[in-house]
Amino acid sequence: MNTLAKTILERTEGLPEGATICAKELLHLGSRAAVDQALSRLVKRGHFMRVSRGVYVRPVESRFGKRAPSASAVVEHVAGIKGETVAPHGAAAANKLGLTTQVPVRSVYLTSGPSRRLKLGSEVVELRHAPRWQLALGNHPAGEVLRALAWLGPEKAVEALRALKHKLSPxxxxxxxxxxxxxxxxxxKQVSEVVVNG
Known part of the structure; x- marks a missing residue:
């Protein structure tokens, strides 16, 4: 293993699960071409996983072998780097709130940034650009309710809102x-009818 790859491994040792390593953050160690080549070698040897262009993570080592870090941890780190607001998709929120029994097959998150995909081993995590209002209340329970209602749509939202009204705190x-x-x-209009006037 060359010196640059070894240095990158040493500097990233002990990072928390899902912490991202960006090629641009390592340019103090060498030229962009050298850093990219070292990262590519580390991916081939199984020390890193390429998540997207210029973004890598260390696999999690367990007694059963190496696995990809959790999607939520990686998404959280990517959002922090890019300065984006990211939250689980409305389908996941609706399932969590008990409004549907459907379990999302893929990991989908809504983002204030551009739509894109992240690769975590065999799993593909989709980040979809969402309107500002769906991310207005962040990852709080009230924000989950808004995303769930958006996913359910106008026809089912009133009924869901009435069911949730008794479960949510004032x-x-x-x-x-x-x-x-x-x-x-x-x-x-539905929030006014059910939450405020109802």
Whole structure:
């Protein structure tokens, strides 16, 4: 193993699961071409996994062998690097809230950044650009409710909102009501009817 690859391995030792390693962060160690070549070698040897262009992660080593880090950990780190807001897709939120029994087959996240795919071993994680209102309340329970309602659509949202009204805390209901200004008209109207006036 050449010196640059060894140095990169040493510098990334002990990173938490899902922490990303960006080629641009290593340019103080050598030229871009040298860094890219060293990272490529480390991927071939199984020390790193290429997630997307210029972004890598270390596989997690367990007693059963190496595995990809969890999708949520990697997505969280990528979002931090890019300065994006990222949250689970509405289908996952609806499942978590008990509004559907369908379990999403793929890992899909909504992002304020551009749509793209990340590769974690054999798993492909999809980041889909979402309207600002779907990410307005972040990863809080109230934000999950908004994304679930968006996924369910206008026909099923009222019924779901009525079911959730009794499960959510007054603070969470207030957060949902306070977001009406950024919501699409159909959802703002339903929130007013069920949460505020109901």
């Amino acid at each position: 603070q969470e209901l207030n957060e949902i009501a306070s977001a009406r200004a950024v919501l699409p008209s159909w959802l703002a």
